[in-house]
Amino acid sequence: MPDHVHLVLQPPDKCALGRMIGQMKGRASRLMLRVLDHAVDSPPPQHSNGRPAIWQRRCYDHNCRTIDTVREKINRCHNNPVTKGLVKDPGNWAWSSYRWYRGERSVPMEINGFQL
Numbered sequence: 001m002p003d004h005v006h007l008v009l010q011p012p013d014k015c016a017l018g019r020m021i022g023q024m025k026g027r028a029s030r031l032m033l034r035v036l037d038h039a040v041d042s043p044p045p046q047h048s049n050g051r052p053a054i055w056q057r058r059c060y061d062h063n064c065r066t067i068d069t070v071r072e073k074i075n076r077c078h079n080n081p082v083t084k085g086l087v088k089d090p091g092n093w094a095w096s097s098y099r100w101y102r103g104e105r106s107v108p109m110e111i112n113g114f115q116l
Helices: 017-039 067-083
Strands: none
Touching: none
16 A cells, blocks of 8 residues: 555464564665655655654554454455555555465565465
């Protein structure tokens, strides 16, 4: 999505999920700031501490306790670009796992699938 990201994660046992998300956000932020530094004339928004504000301070999580809930969340992720009016079909959103779940394997990111 242009202004947020959805992830459905199944962390390994004893994974420090908060630390893992923090590392992911840090790596992505550094890359995005390098790209933005070369692409725009104005700097990105800043937090009160003066640091660039790429991410919100906290992610909003939901623990899926059933297989049906996991399916629901994955389908919600797939349909979010349609709901927001960005595409007419979820398969047209380039950064979605939708096409992978429909059998296409030439997608822009590695996906460890879940049986829908």
